[in-house]
Amino acid sequence: MSATRDTQERTMPRVHPAADIVQRDHSYYIVLDMPGVRKEDLDVTVDKDVLTVAGETSYPDIQNQKQWENEFGNVYFVRKFTLSDAVDRDGIKASMKNGVVTLHLPRAERVEPKKIEIESG
Amino acid sequence: MVLDFRTLYQDLPRNMEQFLDEMWHPLHLSQRRQAYPPVNIVENEEDVTIYAILPGVDQQDIDLTFSENSLVIKGEREPEQGRYFRQERPSGPFQRIINFNIRVDQDRTKAKLKDGLLTIVLPKVDEAKRQQIEIEKE
Numbered sequence: 001m002s003a004t005r006d007t008q009e010r011t012m013p014r015v016h017p018a019a020d021i022v023q024r025d026h027s028y029y030i031v032l033d034m035p036g037v038r039k040e041d042l043d044v045t046v047d048k049d050v051l052t053v054a055g056e057t058s059y060p061d062i063q064n065q066k067q068w069e070n071e072f073g074n075v076y077f078v079r080k081f082t083l084s085d086a087v088d089r090d091g092i093k094a095s096m097k098n099g100v101v102t103l104h105l106p107r108a109e110r111v112e113p114k115k116i117e118i119e120s121g
Numbered sequence: 122m123v124l125d126f127r128t129l130y131q132d133l134p135r136n137m138e139q140f141l142d143e144m145w146h147p148l149h150l151s152q153r154r155q156a157y158p159p160v161n162i163v164e165n166e167e168d169v170t171i172y173a174i175l176p177g178v179d180q181q182d183i184d185l186t187f188s189e190n191s192l193v194i195k196g197e198r199e200p201e202q203g204r205y206f207r208q209e210r211p212s213g214p215f216q217r218i219i220n221f222n223i224r225v226d227q228d229r230t231k232a233k234l235k236d237g238l239l240t241i242v243l244p245k246v247d248e249a250k251r252q253q254i255e256i257e258k259e
């Protein structure tokens with residue numbers, strides 16, 4: 001991340017997006033509410049054990065209009081998760097729909113229960 | 122457990138910076154929501170625009186209904202399927218009523234949904250637009 005971009009991001013309030021973590025079949029899913037973030041503005045990175053999800057919102061500017069209600073503004077969403085060895089880091093996938101980010105974290109092969117065959121002697 | 126939050130700040134001092142960083146930037150006030158969904162409403166010469174934050178809701182699951190001087194935004198957020206380790210995202214039915222003090226044209230109202238942001242444009246009826254009053258000369 002360049003220094004210039006970093007400074008720009010800090011002008012917006014930093015907000016932790018709400019997250020759900022669920023297990024389904026042989027995978028874990030992290031689901032985050034990040035409304036107003038465009039797909040191209042979403043940043044998902046894995047650095048060693050730390051998974052970072054970040055993105056800034058692109059709500060229309062309402063500053064110069066007559067306001068009846070003002071309950072939200074543009075924010076910089078950022079949240080970090082520490083991954084355990086049970087996750088296959090190379091298999092992590094991210095998708096975005098209706099302002100919700102879904103991260104698919106497949107379980108690492110070696111944590112799957114394995115049945116040991118007993119050889120007949 | 123796949124995601125161990127206890128270890129989040131364990132490898133100091135590398136994470137010290139990250140920790141302090143998050144300390145100096147507390148959660149924004151807008152996160153303390155009272156009514157759901159949160160809305161921004163603006164008015165200009167021609168129309169009234171409502172912006173509502175509705176992440177994770179499909180277009181067909183949002184119900185917009187007009188009554189006399191109000192608009193009702195109704196719908197339901199479906200929870201994720203599976204075994205939960207953490208649940209922070211709200212789910213279930215929601216409803217919000219927006220009242221107007223001016224008349225809007227219900228037939229020409231347009232709504233669109235993009236990236237979890239619902240935008241509703243309500244054109245004002247002509248009589249609600251600001252009118253220039255001519256002062257007659259005697």
